[in-house]
Amino acid sequence: MDPLLLSETDGRESGPLVRVRVLIADDHPLVRRGLRSLLEAHTEWEVCGEASSGPEAFGKAKELRPDIVVMDISMPGPSGLEATRQIRETLPQTEVLIVTMHDSRELISAAREAGARGYLVKSDSVAHLIEALSAVRRHEPYFPQWVHAIAQEQRGDGTSGMTDSKELGGL
Numbered sequence: 365m366d367p368l369l370l371s372e373t374d375g376r377e378s379g380p381l382v383r384v385r386v387l388i389a390d391d392h393p394l395v396r397r398g399l400r401s402l403l404e405a406h407t408e409w410e411v412c413g414e415a416s417s418g419p420e421a422f423g424k425a426k427e428l429r430p431d432i433v434v435m436d437i438s439m440p441g442p443s444g445l446e447a448t449r450q451i452r453e454t455l456p457q458t459e460v461l462i463v464t465m466h467d468s469r470e471l472i473s474a475a476r477e478a479g480a481r482g483y484l485v486k487s488d489s490v491a492h493l494i495e496a497l498s499a500v501r502r503h504e505p506y507f508p509q510w511v512h513a514i515a516q517e518q519r520g521d522g523t524s525g526m527t528d529s530k531e532l533g534g535l
Contacts, residue, residue, distance in 0.1 A: 383410040384501050387430040389421035389447065390463070391439040395486070399434060399463070402490055409497070416440070418447035425451045430458055432500055435480070437464040437471060445478045452479030459500045463493070472507060482506035 386409055388399050396414050403409040413428045415421035417440045425433055425447075433451055437444040448460045461482040462475045472483050481500045484492060485508060499506035 384408055384432060384497075385410050385412040385428070385430040386497070387411075387413045387415065387421065387424055387428060387433045389415040389418075389424075389433055389439065389444065390436040391416050392436075395436070399493075402493065403497075406494065418442040418444055421447045422450045422454075425455055425458060429455065432497060433458060433460045434463050434497075435460050437462060437466055437475070445474055448475065448478040448480050459503065461496055461500045461506070467508070467510075476507075483508065 386403055388396050388403075388411060390396050390399070393416075396416070400411045400414070403411050412430050413424045415424045419441045421433060421435060421439075421444070433448075435444040435448055439447075444462065444464070448462070451458055451460060459481040460479060461484060462480045463484045463486060464471070465486045467485045467487075475483050481503065482496045482505060484496045484506070488508075496506040
C-alpha cells in the first residue's frame with residue numbers, strides 16, 4: 365500500500381507521498397554538501413542534482429526538471445540571478461529559492477524581478493530553510509521578515525500595509 369501524506373492544512377489524507385525534487389546550485393562544495401544533508405534528512409525532499417555555476421544550474425535544470433532550484437547569487441559565470449531568469453523563462457513550473465550571504469533590499473528586488481519565488485540569507489536558521497522551501501513548494505513567496513521593517517521605515521507611518529511574507533510582491 366502506498367504511504368499517505370497528510371495535508372498541511374486540514375489533516376486529511378491527500379494521496380501518495382510525492383517527493384519534491386530539488387537542484388542545489390552553489391559554487392561552494394561545503395555549502396552544497398550541507399544543504400544536501402539537511403534536505404535528505406526530510407523524507408519529502410529529494411536532491412536530484414547539484415551545480416557549481418549559473419550556466420551549469422541552467423543546464424541541469426533543463427535536464428533534470430526539478431520542482432525547486434536552491435540558487436546562490438554569487439557564482440562563476442553569469443550570476444545566479446541570470447540563471448534564475450533563464451530557468452523561470454524556460455521552465456515556468458520550476459520554482460527558485462535564492463539562498464545567499466547577501467542581505468540587501470536591492471538584491472531581493474533583483475531576485476524577484478528574475479523570477480525567484482523566495483529569498484533566504486545563509487545566516488538564517490535551518491528551520492527558516494525548511495519553511496522557505498515549503499512555501500516555495502506551494503508556489504507561495506517567501507522573503508525575509510526584515511524586509512517588512514524596511515518597508516515601514518520607507519513609508520514613514522509605521523505601517524507597511526503588509527501582514528506576512530506572502531504580501532511582499534510590491535517590493
